[in-house]
Amino acid sequence: MKLNYIPKYPSVDDLRKKAKKRIPNFAFEYLDGGCNEDVNIKKNTDDIRKVELVPNYLKPRKEVDMKTELFGHVYDAPFGISPVGLQGLMWPGAPEILAKAAKAANIPFVLSTVTTASIETTMEITEGKAWFQLYHPAKEPVRDSVLNRAQDAGCEVLVLLCDVPVFGWRPRDIRFGLAMPPRMTLNNIIQIMTHPNWALSTLFHGQPAFETMKQYMPKNLNMKQLGKFMNDTFNGVLNEEKIKPIRDIWKGKIVLKGVSSKADMDMSVKLGLDGVILSNHGGRQLDAAQSSIATLKEFAPLYKDKIKIMMDSGLRGGPDIARTLAEGADFTFMGRAFMYGAAALGKKGGDHTINILKTQLWQVMNQIGCDKVADLPQYLKK
Secondary structure, three states: OOOOOOOOOOOHHHHHHHHHHHOOHHHHHHHHOOOOOOHHHHHHHHHHOOOOEOOOOOOOOOOOEOOEEEOOEEEOOOEEEOOOOOHHHHOOOHHHHHHHHHHHHOOOEEEEOOOOOOHHHHHHHHOOOOEEEEOOEOOHHHHHHHHHHHHHOOOOEEEEEOOOOOOOOOHHHHHHOOOOOOOOOHHHHHHHHOOHHHHHHHHHHOOOOOOOOHHHOOOOOOHHHHHHHHHHHEOOOOOHHHHHHHHHHOOOEEEEEEEOOHHHHHHHHHOOOOEEEEOOHHHOOOOOOOOHHHHHHHHHHHHOOOOEEEEOOOOOOHHHHHHHHHOOOOEEEEOHHHHHHHHHHHHHHHHHHHHHHHHHHHHHHHHHOOOEHHHHHHHEOO
């Protein structure tokens, strides 16, 4: 397998370093940071990398096939792009860049309600192949309108977010006064001036905005009014009674993202949901939570035949994808990895990140003698 990528940046960590140099600190810290003391953001990756695979060098070899069927669609690789808020703040046009790359590579792109591209634009770019992640609106008319817009645009997979009943305590964002747009402190102004590529690209694209929610927002809100609008508009507390009417409205597949407990797994099965994404929001909500891979190890044996089990939080490369699939995940997602790529390389960032992840995963599967993604659990060191 030969894919085009930029040799100067052969890993996600290389992209992260480049992104840190290329974008203002307030944007990088929002992307890179977790909550409280960043304990869980580190633990997520560390725990994934404790998983070991056992190679079988003498077995007969076949061509490695990374294709993975999920919800009736065969994807070219077992990973997708997680929903990320405020993407255009970190790099102008980032959601459009990543959606286009995902479509070209035949992997799923998940659009966040609070990112900077609209449902309609994203579905047009992906020809209806993108998934849509819903932050639950507090008002039913807004909820129904957003869901109907997503369905009318051709979206077939809805992702319900359950792990933001309140926003995480994020010291990095607080220090930089992060808002939309960012608060123009002297430090932030200096940061913008010293990152001319980001500044000029932002000037060209225009000030980032919550494009999906724009039609529900009063015009010309200042930052304080915008914060109040967002607090009044979204109710992050999700429960059975809120999911049931969504199940009635939505004609396609429904996935619950942010699952970390057996009670939420049982409820997902009871409600007839199609899948779950085991996640702790990339370590951005609860520092005291266990890592997502620890949750996967516990739940995969119990629920494997009852519901599709996916995972995000902490994956940073092809070996991490292989480890997670070996532990029983049906599919994986990454957010930061792709945003590092977009921030580091602009329009080339999505394609490059996908290609290095595919190449890394292909190498691991060849190394251990695994021909198919579904067989990776056979290579897990017990």
